[in-house]
Amino acid sequence: MSYEGVIEQSIAGLKELLKSGEEIIGYIYPHVPLELFMAHGFTPSLVRALPGVASGFEESLQTFACSYIRNLYSQRANGQFLTLAGLLFPGNTCDSLQNLGDIWSVRFHDDRVLRLTYPVIRYNQDDSATKFLAEEIRLLSEKLSKLYNRPFLAENYDAAVDFVQEFHNGTQFLYSARVIQPEIISYSEVVRLVRTFLTIPTASSMSEIKETVSMVQNKADELGLSDSIETVQKAILSGDYTKVKLPDDLVSPRIVIAGGMVEPQAIASLMNEIPNFSESFIVLDLLSFGFKTVFTKSPTKSDDPFIAMAKSVLSAPGEPTHEGLSYRMNAMKDLLENLSIQGLIVCEQSFCDPDQFEAPSIEKAACELDVRTIRLPLDPELSDRGRIETRIQSFLETLE
Numbered sequence: 001m002s003y004e005g006v007i008e009q010s011i012a013g014l015k016e017l018l019k020s021g022e023e024i025i026g027y028i029y030p031h032v033p034l035e036l037f038m039a040h041g042f043t044p045s046l047v048r049a050l051p052g053v054a055s056g057f058e059e060s061l062q063t064f065a066c067s068y069i070r071n072l073y074s075q076r077a078n079g080q081f082l083t084l085a086g087l088l089f090p091g092n093t094c095d096s097l098q099n100l101g102d103i104w105s106v107r108f109h110d111d112r113v114l115r116l117t118y119p120v121i122r123y124n125q126d127d128s129a130t131k132f133l134a135e136e137i138r139l140l141s142e143k144l145s146k147l148y149n150r151p152f153l154a155e156n157y158d159a160a161v162d163f164v165q166e167f168h169n170g171t172q173f174l175y176s177a178r179v180i181q182p183e184i185i186s187y188s189e190v191v192r193l194v195r196t197f198l199t200i201p202t203a204s205s206m207s208e209i210k211e212t213v214s215m216v217q218n219k220a221d222e223l224g225l226s227d228s229i230e231t232v233q234k235a236i237l238s239g240d241y242t243k244v245k246l247p248d249d250l251v252s253p254r255i256v257i258a259g260g261m262v263e264p265q266a267i268a269s270l271m272n273e274i275p276n277f278s279e280s281f282i283v284l285d286l287l288s289f290g291f292k293t294v295f296t297k298s299p300t301k302s303d304d305p306f307i308a309m310a311k312s313v314l315s316a317p318g319e320p321t322h323e324g325l326s327y328r329m330n331a332m333k334d335l336l337e338n339l340s341i342q343g344l345i346v347c348e349q350s351f352c353d354p355d356q357f358e359a360p361s362i363e364k365a366a367c368e369l370d371v372r373t374i375r376l377p378l379d380p381e382l383s384d385r386g387r388i389e390t391r392i393q394s395f396l397e398t399l400e
């Protein structure tokens with residue numbers, strides 16, 4: 001399915017949900033406690049930048065605002081946003097999102113703007129980050145109860161933990177299967193499933209994931225790859241790659257896509273336009289809307305729910321708000337080295353400070369392993385598409 005087709009399908013699904021009376025809370029930063037909204041009886045939906053959005057209202061934003069949030073703001077100002085029960089903005093992640101949240105509440109008085117503030121302390125250093133975020137989540141929970149008169153229901157929370165865990169388990173399996181054999185399922189299909197679930201986390205999007213997992217599982221069993229896939233999944237979650245054994249007949253080149261809030265589906269569509277490019281070359285992405293969300297650990301039911309949700313949110317791998325730079329670079333080097341990666345495409349959202357801060361360190365870390373890299377500045381409209389495609393093509397030639 002084309003990128004545009006996937007977007008249309010997601011929007012149509014969202015409209016159906018609204019028509020059926022579901023109350024939807026949108027969120028922009030992907031690492032949020034989905035279980036919290038479900039416990040209060042809401043459907044959380046990841047709101048994203050869209051290609052082809054006409055801008056013209058950007059003068060309200062600060063000059064440092066990135067192309068991603070300019071796109072979101074223009075969607076709202078153009079009337080392209082669906083009516084949501086509320087919209088959650090993060091605090092303490094980046095200046096652009098802070099600015100967007102501030103301006104949104106001033107310009108769009110009727111929208112219910114919610115905030116969740118994140119700690120800026122490396123996870124695992126001590127438990128102060130977890131305690132801080134747990135308290136923020138508890139305050140958000142109180143606000144949801146008061147504002148909408150919808151209390152936090154323990155039975156809803158328990159069901160939500162199981163439901164979201166199924167999403168993580170299933171999509172982690174699909175990502176890991178592609179590491180062992182990228183041809184087993186296309187990258188576009190995996191990221192389409194992830195996107196659909198994050199936009200409309202319903203039983204039907206979950207059952208599509210389960211059917212695909214079962215199909216890939218059968219193929220893997222026939223090929224004798226199931227154990228290797230399980231080993232990769234455990235290795236990525238634990239950071240210990242000692243038991244990983246890759247097959248001898250790997251397709252080459254093996255490429256990883258690194259970056260932050262870049263749309264995986266847009267990357268797949270871009271790559272598919274390039275002559276001689278095969279989706280099997282993309283072994284893995286390390287993007288916020290892909291890998292970092294998929295490999296987030298689920299809350300454990302034995303913990304207090306707010307502590308458990310905070311731990312879960314902070315477990316998103318490679319997330320700058322949660323982990324220090326050297327920790328992230330070492331984790332990425334382990335992954336590149338042990339998964340036999342030859343090329344790294346570093347995507348940078350235009351005018352994104354976090355991406356631009358991170359990219360030189362990623363390049364340096366990859367260079368230490370002799371992994372070739374290319375930096376690609378992108379915007380949600382892929383406005384420089386022709387030039388980007390040419391650069392990727394030249395990059396592929398260097399890998400060959």
Ligand code: SF4
Binds near residue numbers: 067093096097261351
């Ligand atoms: S793309 Fe970068 S600057 Fe823009 S909202 Fe995301 S992290 Fe912030």
